[in-house]
Amino acid sequence: MPSKKASPIKVFAKAIGHYPGLTLCLILVIALDVVAALAPPLLLGKIVDSLTTTSAQLLLYSGLAYFASLLLAKLLEAVREGMITVWGEKLTHEIRSQMAAKLKKLPASYYAQEGSGSLVSRFVNDVDTLEDLFSSGIVNMIADLASVIGIVVVIFSKSVGLGILLLLFLPIVWLFTVKIQQKSYRAQLDNREAIADADRVLPETTANLLTIHLYRAQSFMKRHYEKILKRSFDAMQQSNFCDSVYSPVVIFIQAVLTGLMLLLASLGGPWQSFFGISAGTAVAIIAYVGQVFTPLSSIGMEIQNIQAAAAGSQRIANFLSAEERPEETESLGNNAKAERKNSLPAIEIKDLTFAYPNGKKIFDHFNLMIREGEKVTLKGRTGAGKSTLFKLILGLYAPQGGSIKILGQDVQTLPDNQKRQLYGCVEQTFQLIDGNLGEQISLRDPAISDQEIWQALETVGLADAVKKLPDGLNSRVTNATFSHGQMQLLTIARAISAKPRLLLFDEITANLDRKTEKRLLEALERASQGKTLLSISHRTELLKDGRIIEIKRNNHN
Ligand SMILES: Nc1ncnc2c1ncn2[C@@H]1O[C@H](COP(=O)(O)OP(=O)(O)OP(=O)(O)O)[C@@H](O)[C@H]1O
Numbered sequence: 001m002p003s004k005k006a007s008p009i010k011v012f013a014k015a016i017g018h019y020p021g022l023t024l025c026l027i028l029v030i031a032l033d034v035v036a037a038l039a040p041p042l043l044l045g046k047i048v049d050s051l052t053t054t055s056a057q058l059l060l061y062s063g064l065a066y067f068a069s070l071l072l073a074k075l076l077e078a079v080r081e082g083m084i085t086v087w088g089e090k091l092t093h094e095i096r097s098q099m100a101a102k103l104k105k106l107p108a109s110y111y112a113q114e115g116s117g118s119l120v121s122r123f124v125n126d127v128d129t130l131e132d133l134f135s136s137g138i139v140n141m142i143a144d145l146a147s148v149i150g151i152v153v154v155i156f157s158k159s160v161g162l163g164i165l166l167l168l169f170l171p172i173v174w175l176f177t178v179k180i181q182q183k184s185y186r187a188q189l190d191n192r193e194a195i196a197d198a199d200r201v202l203p204e205t206t207a208n209l210l211t212i213h214l215y216r217a218q219s220f221m222k223r224h225y226e227k228i229l230k231r232s233f234d235a236m237q238q239s240n241f242c243d244s245v246y247s248p249v250v251i252f253i254q255a256v257l258t259g260l261m262l263l264l265a266s267l268g269g270p271w272q273s274f275f276g277i278s279a280g281t282a283v284a285i286i287a288y289v290g291q292v293f294t295p296l297s298s299i300g301m302e303i304q305n306i307q308a309a310a311a312g313s314q315r316i317a318n319f320l321s322a323e324e325r326p327e328e329t330e331s332l333g334n335n336a337k338a339e340r341k342n343s344l345p346a347i348e349i350k351d352l353t354f355a356y357p358n359g360k361k362i363f364d365h366f367n368l369m370i371r372e373g374e375k376v377t378l379k380g381r382t383g384a385g386k387s388t389l390f391k392l393i394l395g396l397y398a399p400q401g402g403s404i405k406i407l408g409q410d411v412q413t414l415p416d417n418q419k420r421q422l423y424g425c426v427e428q429t430f431q432l433i434d435g436n437l438g439e440q441i442s443l444r445d446p447a448i449s450d451q452e453i454w455q456a457l458e459t460v461g462l463a464d465a466v467k468k469l470p471d472g473l474n475s476r477v478t479n480a481t482f483s484h485g486q487m488q489l490l491t492i493a494r495a496i497s498a499k500p501r502l503l504l505f506d507e508i509t510a511n512l513d514r515k516t517e518k519r520l521l522e523a524l525e526r527a528s529q530g531k532t533l534l535s536i537s538h539r540t541e542l543l544k545d546g547r548i549i550e551i552k553r554n555n556h557n
Pocket residue numbers: 112113356357359362380381382383384385386387388389
């Protein structure tokens with residue numbers, strides 16, 4: 001089902017819409033912070049101007065007010081930073097939740113095309129850049145811009161000439177800042193790439209130690225590694241140079257500007273009206289000049305963060321607008337149970353036509369009918385489409401033509417939560433989840449009781465092995481807990497624990513030794529009693545009784 005096209009702006013707006021109160025508070029705090037930061041220099045100026053005319057007591061109060069204004073400004077700054085972090089965290093959490101919800105709606109074809117690496121990168125790297133965007137990007141940039149504008153406006157209100165002078169200096173500092181930051185950013189990227197290369201080369205080298213020795217490639221590897229280290233070193237040097245040059249140059253420009261302002265302010269005659277200021281205003285202006293460059297340099301960094309986050313935000317927006325699966329019909333699930341009593345075919349495939357996107361047709365008007373309780377084995381050459389047929393039966397892909405019905409219901413509209421009771425699919429390898437042994441089998445389905453888990457373990461012949469574990473069903477399972485063969489048995493236990501009517505096995509006896517294979521076949525035999533069984537096997541002699549169906553490419557039968 002095509003979903004609405006999402007742009008990064010829409011994604012942010014939706015996330016912000018979840019926290020209107022917090023967003024409003026944040027805007028308020030930023031506005032207060034900008035105004036509060038402007039107050040202390042103004043107060044200081046007033047105190048200096050009234051030094052000779054005010055009483056000592058009033059001066060003391062003014063001094064206290066000045067310190068209070070400083071304290072308030074710093075306090076608001078801290079509150080602002082804290083709120084931006086919380087706001088950023090909440091928004092990224094919201095976007096991650098939207099993405100997690102999207103995962104459930106994506107069709108199998110999305111996972112087949114994208115691969116888990118790119119999905120992980122969407123959730124980790126791209127969302128992390130978004131977090132940077134929220135915490136040190138957009139909002140701070142707006143606040144910093146407001147601070148700079150505020151200072152310019154105040155200085156203009158004190159003296160038009162000095163305001164114009166400040167406006168002349170700002171672009172110089174801005175250009176210098178951006179240049180240095182770009183250089184430093186590039187150096188950091190180079191360094192990160194070099195470190196990533198080193199991280200990649202090290203394990204590769206250790207994994208290939210034997211080959212390196214055999215082909216006497218030690219000196220090649222050494223040169224290769226040294227080149228990477230040198231790249232990293234040069235990049236670090238470049239970045240350090242930028243860091244060390246920036247502050248002194250900005251302080252120098254600041255000193256020149258302050259000196260020039262004071263010089264012009266002290267000019268008499270016709271200049272007086274243009275540049276003239278009181279002693280107190282001079283003090284305030286010195287303070288403002290000291291304040292104006294910090295937000296200016298931050299804006300440069302923030303723009304860089306925003307640029308870096310732009311690509312990530314677009315990728316997230318694309319992910320969120322990826323095409324979704326058709327919606328399932330909840331009510332059909334109940335019919336499933338009712339219709340089981342009628343002798344509907346377990347699987348009924350009519351006129352099936354299917355091709356992978358950009359692929360050749362694998363099924364062309366293909367028909368297949370399997371009655372309840374039947375044991376059917378699919379055989380066929382590699383690439384004929386056997387596993388594809390399983391995926392179609394599981395409803396992972398939608399056929400381009402025809403229909404696939406399980407116990408009378410179209411698999412495309414079967415609700416996910418009903419599928420497990422209808423069919424169990426035994427995979428070739430056991431995919432461990434993060435959980436204890438019981439959870440490995442039930443997959444945390446609350447409808448599956450411990451008793452049913454034990455039953456499943458009994459059927460596959462693993463109950464004794466599990467009883468020997470110190471914590472029984474509560475034991476943690478790692479790849480070392482069971483042998484390869486036992487893991488295969490666990491996949492069967494997982495498939496049968498929900499007592500499905502139909503079992504699907506895809507080549508599960510591949511890569512096993514004779515003894516394990518025999519054990520597995522016996523377990524299969526027990527597990528499939530009274531159920532419909534559809535299995536794929538190259539070795540049809542393994543499943544003696546039952547129907548054998550040949551799957552050919554472009555099947556018509
Ligand atoms: N996700 C996919 N996207 C595109 N093409 C695919 C995809 N999966 C499989 N195919 C192609 O579909 C065809 C059928 O593949 P399938 O895995 O169903 O064959 P199979 O009969 O199970 O083969 P085998 O016996 O080797 O397991 C192959 O040509 C394969 O390259």
